[in-house]
Amino acid sequence: MREIGRQEIEDIAMGATVLGTGGGGDPYIGKLMALQAVEEFGPIQVISADELDDDALVVPCGMQGAPTVLIEKPPSGKEMFASFETIESFLGKKVSAVMPFEVGGVNSMLPLVLAASMRLPVVDADGMGRAFPEVQMEVFSLNGVSASPMVVSDEKGNTALFQAIDNVWAERLSRKATIQMGASAMIACYIMNGSEVKTSSLHHTLTFAEEIGRSIRIAKTNNEDAVKKVLEVTRGFELFRGKVIDINRKTDGGFAKGVATIEGVDPFTEETLTINFQNELLLAKSGGRVLCMTPDLISVLDMETGRPITTEGLRYGSRCVVIGIPCNEQWRTEKGIATAGPGYFGYDADYVPVENLIRGGE
Amino acid sequence: MSVYRIGIDVGGTNTDAVILDQNYQVIERTKSPTTEDVSSGIYNAMRDVLRQSNIPASQIKYAMLGTTHCTNAIVERKRLNAIAVIRIGAPATLSVKPFIDVPKDLSEKLGRYVYLIQGGHEFDGREIFPLDEDELYKTAHQLKGFVDSVAVTSVFSPVSDEHEKRAREILKEVMGDNLAVSISSEIGSVGLLERENATILNAALVKVAKTTVNGFVSALEKEDIDAEVFLGQNDGTLMSVDYAVRFPILTIACGPTNSLRGASYLAGYSDCIVIDVGGTTTDIGVLNGSFPRESSLAVEIGGVRTNFRMPDLVSVGIGGGTVIKVHENNKFTIGPESVGYRLPEKALVFGGDTLTATDLAVALGKAEIGDPSKVAHLDRDLLKKIYETMISHVEAAVDRMKTSPEPVPVVLVGGGSVLIPNELKGASEVIRPKNYGVANAIGAAISQISGQIEKIFLLDELGREKTMELAKKSAVEKAIKAGADPDRCGIVDIEDIPLSYIPGNATRIRVKAAGPLALER
Numbered sequence: 001m002r003e004i005g006r007q008e009i010e011d012i013a014m015g016a017t018v019l020g021t022g023g024g025g026d027p028y029i030g031k032l033m034a035l036q037a038v039e040e041f042g043p044i045q046v047i048s049a050d051e052l053d054d055d056a057l058v059v060p061c062g063m064q065g066a067p068t069v070l071i072e073k074p075p076s077g078k079e080m081f082a083s084f085e086t087i088e089s090f091l092g093k094k095v096s097a098v099m100p101f102e103v104g105g106v107n108s109m110l111p112l113v114l115a116a117s118m119r120l121p122v123v124d125a126d127g128m129g130r131a132f133p134e135v136q137m138e139v140f141s142l143n144g145v146s147a148s149p150m151v152v153s154d155e156k157g158n159t160a161l162f163q164a165i166d167n168v169w170a171e172r173l174s175r176k177a178t179i180q181m182g183a184s185a186m187i188a189c190y191i192m193n194g195s196e197v198k199t200s201s202l203h204h205t206l207t208f209a210e211e212i213g214r215s216i217r218i219a220k221t222n223n224e225d226a227v228k229k230v231l232e233v234t235r236g237f238e239l240f241r242g243k244v245i246d247i248n249r250k251t252d253g254g255f256a257k258g259v260a261t262i263e264g265v266d267p268f269t270e271e272t273l274t275i276n277f278q279n280e281l282l283l284a285k286s287g288g289r290v291l292c293m294t295p296d297l298i299s300v301l302d303m304e305t306g307r308p309i310t311t312e313g314l315r316y317g318s319r320c321v322v323i324g325i326p327c328n329e330q331w332r333t334e335k336g337i338a339t340a341g342p343g344y345f346g347y348d349a350d351y352v353p354v355e356n357l358i359r360g361g362e
Numbered sequence: 363m364s365v366y367r368i369g370i371d372v373g374g375t376n377t378d379a380v381i382l383d384q385n386y387q388v389i390e391r392t393k394s395p396t397t398e399d400v401s402s403g404i405y406n407a408m409r410d411v412l413r414q415s416n417i418p419a420s421q422i423k424y425a426m427l428g429t430t431h432c433t434n435a436i437v438e439r440k441r442l443n444a445i446a447v448i449r450i451g452a453p454a455t456l457s458v459k460p461f462i463d464v465p466k467d468l469s470e471k472l473g474r475y476v477y478l479i480q481g482g483h484e485f486d487g488r489e490i491f492p493l494d495e496d497e498l499y500k501t502a503h504q505l506k507g508f509v510d511s512v513a514v515t516s517v518f519s520p521v522s523d524e525h526e527k528r529a530r531e532i533l534k535e536v537m538g539d540n541l542a543v544s545i546s547s548e549i550g551s552v553g554l555l556e557r558e559n560a561t562i563l564n565a566a567l568v569k570v571a572k573t574t575v576n577g578f579v580s581a582l583e584k585e586d587i588d589a590e591v592f593l594g595q596n597d598g599t600l601m602s603v604d605y606a607v608r609f610p611i612l613t614i615a616c617g618p619t620n621s622l623r624g625a626s627y628l629a630g631y632s633d634c635i636v637i638d639v640g641g642t643t644t645d646i647g648v649l650n651g652s653f654p655r656e657s658s659l660a661v662e663i664g665g666v667r668t669n670f671r672m673p674d675l676v677s678v679g680i681g682g683g684t685v686i687k688v689h690e691n692n693k694f695t696i697g698p699e700s701v702g703y704r705l706p707e708k709a710l711v712f713g714g715d716t717l718t719a720t721d722l723a724v725a726l727g728k729a730e731i732g733d734p735s736k737v738a739h740l741d742r743d744l745l746k747k748i749y750e751t752m753i754s755h756v757e758a759a760v761d762r763m764k765t766s767p768e769p770v771p772v773v774l775v776g777g778g779s780v781l782i783p784n785e786l787k788g789a790s791e792v793i794r795p796k797n798y799g800v801a802n803a804i805g806a807a808i809s810q811i812s813g814q815i816e817k818i819f820l821l822d823e824l825g826r827e828k829t830m831e832l833a834k835k836s837a838v839e840k841a842i843k844a845g846a847d848p849d850r851c852g853i854v855d856i857e858d859i860p861l862s863y864i865p866g867n868a869t870r871i872r873v874k875a876a877g878p879l880a881l882e883r
Contacts, residue, residue: 029458029555032458032462032463032555033457033458035462036457036458036459036462037457066485066861066864068485068552068861068864068868068870069485069864071552071553071554071555072485072517072518072520072552072553072554073451073454073455073482073484073485073490073517073518073554074454074455074457074458074554075454075455075456075457076452076453076454076455076456076457077456077457078453078456113457155453155454155455155490156453156454156490156491157453179864179865182484182485182488182490183484183485183864183865245765245766249859249860250860263767316765317762317763317764317765319762
């Protein structure tokens with residue numbers, strides 16, 4: 001168990017944005033929420049999964065909905081109080097701890113806000129190791145954990161509990177409720193006991209995010225190459241570097257889909273990279289060859305500062321480095337690829353791990 | 363009878379003034395040191411340019427001012443209004459309270475009266491809760507006599523400004539019609555905290571705006587000038603005095619914008635890169651369709667995060683007064699230190715003791731300033747190396763601003779532009795227009811009047827085409843209301859960004875319309 005405060009929150013927020021692979025929502029607002037919570041309620045307790053009792057009740061939680069709504073109508077911070085009452089009376093048990101279901105992006109911060117205000121510990125683990133757009137895209141789900149009972153709640157005090165027949169249905173039903181509530185709501189899902197958290201989650205991902213964020217911060221202080229430090233910490237690969245020359249966006253079924261085009265600079269002069277995204281960056285290609293694809297992580301860092309750039313933040317002229325980070329091995333199983341591989345997102349490509357693509361292409 | 367216009371722009375070092383005739387030709391120009399109180403410098407420049415031009419005061423019909431009063435007030439935390447801040451949207455938003463990320467010294471001054479009221483809207487225009495009018499009335503009575511300016515921000519007001527407008531009614535009803543009420547839907551776009559911050563700053567600047575405008579008007583009167591007065595905005599257009607007093611925050615960063623617009627006009631290029639070399643820094647911007655390309659990053663004003671549209675600029679620490687230090691082994695450093703306005707005293711060519719970029723330029727024969735014999739002794743080879751390094755910094759900055767590898771025209775303005783050579787990497791040509799030294803004042807004088815709307819629309823409601831027509835019409839109406847010629851108003855910029863995960867095809871649409879001043883003949 002350790003306690004975290006302002007500096008750790010800043011580092012986690014930064015690292016979580018790298019793991020957000022271009023999506024995951026606006027990190028700034030989530031960070032401010034966590035900072036305000038710590039100021040109001042005190043430091044946050046972080047525990048590792050093995051510190052949990054096997055029968056402890058653990059609630060993964062975060063936001064579902066439109067990132068634009070989050071920055072325009074931030075939460076009250078009290079949404080989950082009613083949810084917890086609902087969960088505890090439904091399951092007949094008190095909640096012992098909270099945890100993120102998505103460590104990439106703003107959902108790394110929301111469990112921290114909850115932990116602070118409810119004085120509960122947050123477990124250093126999550127279900128994605130990155131960001132993904134849909135509720136069934138969880139390692140919990142790959143391990144047979146049910147997303148239900150799932151609770152959706154809003155700032156007005158509404159609470160909806162869904163008991164869905166499978167996790168895809170949980171996604172469908174909860175999303176409709178979220179939209180009615182204003183396209184942004186707090187959700188609790190994949191409620192587990194301690195032993196399930198130990199066997200079915202990705203461990204130490206909050207700490208991983210913190211290490212990434214710290215490496216960027218310290219590199220700046222020491223005037224070192226932040227991108228290099230990030231690659232060291234993540235054991236990732238530099239896929240490309242250059243200047244963004246085009247971003248093509250359109251909405252399709254509520255998702256921001258598009259392609260970003262980057263013109264290479266040394267050592268990638270004369271080359272062009274395209275990245276397909278659906279909020280998150282999913283497929284990076286250059287010269288007809290795929291360099292990295294989901295579920296591996298693709299992240300864009302500012303060339304000078306190493307700071308991550310979200311898909312929303314990509315602009316003409318952005319000078320950036322595109323990196324590929326291997327995903328957790330659980331995503332590389334048959335089930336994992338079926339759930340979050342290129343085929344699911346409609347790309348005509350067979351999954352090949354990034355480390356093989358890098359070696360194979362040179 | 364000829365009709366003239368006077369344009370004045372306040373810079374960091376100098377306040378420039380120009381007089382243009384009705385064909386926008388420069389008749390006279392002056393440079394005057396910027397004074398600490400800013401207003402004296404404006405008056406001096408105005409008086410000088412008028413005397414030099416010999417034009418009768420009665421023929422000057424339009425006066426345009428680009429000033430730093432508001433920027434300075436925020437940065438220095440001085441002369442700000444005592445304000446109240448009202449946020450409508452409770453219980454939502456309480457996890458990030460007003461002033462949460464605002465520097466303490468500013469939140470102490472401006473955050474004394476903060477109120478969170480129930481109300482606000484969802485993304486599709488539904489109310490979150492009805493507006494708590496009782497609470498608003500109570501609040502208004504509490505505030506009466508304590509503040510003269512209020513900032514009101516409501517959740518999703520870019521979609522529905524109903525609650526903000528009603529709040530303004532109530533506040534004025536109780537606290538008097540003279541109360542200045544800044545509502546966020548008229549100031550910023552989507553992004554609650556950034557828009558709220560911009561609205562707070564706006565409310566705090568009302569006093570400064572009034573003083574600045576009154577000062578300018580009485581300076582004109584002192585010179586017997588009876589002209590229509592306009593203030594420059596940060597998007598390169600003008601606003602009437604009434605508009606400026608309601609929206610003072612729009613004057614922030616109009617200086618660099620004026621410089622860009624002036625350069626574009628003087629060179630005759632609507633699409634180009636502009637390099638403005640001053641005493642201490644070189645600012646590089648881009649013009650698209652005669653208007654400065656806007657930065658889409660969150661803009662910080664005085665340490666406060668806002669979502670303003672500011673010109674996309676890159677600044678390099680190289681100017682006429684940049685100090686060059688030569689170390690052992692012919693190693694050297696270029697700036698960022700600069701002698702600034704003390705150039706005429708400190709530079710070698712003026713008999714001073716400091717090697718500056720100006721001295722470099724003179725020694726290498728690139729400029730004729732001061733006494734060249736005073737730099738004749740310097741090692742030419744070393745100077746060339748230093749010069750090449752300096753220029754490569756500028757070229758790198760130009761490359762950052764380009765959006766494609768195609769060479770583009772580069773326009774040089776600013777007093778220090780003699781430093782830049784006639785050929786630059788990435789430039790299709792390098793242009794030094796006449797009157798390059800007062801491009802900013804010219805930019806202020808030639809500006810058009812604009813109107814802009816930025817709202818979220820659900821395209822499914824009216825269909826894309828009708829929605830765009832509606833948006834365009836609103837923008838044009840706004841421009842005309844601000845003083846643009848209805849017959850010559852056009853759409854200058856359109857941007858539409860689809861919003862993800864929101865049904866109804868929610869799109870953020872921004873339209874800017876602009877036209878020359880009405881009453882032009």
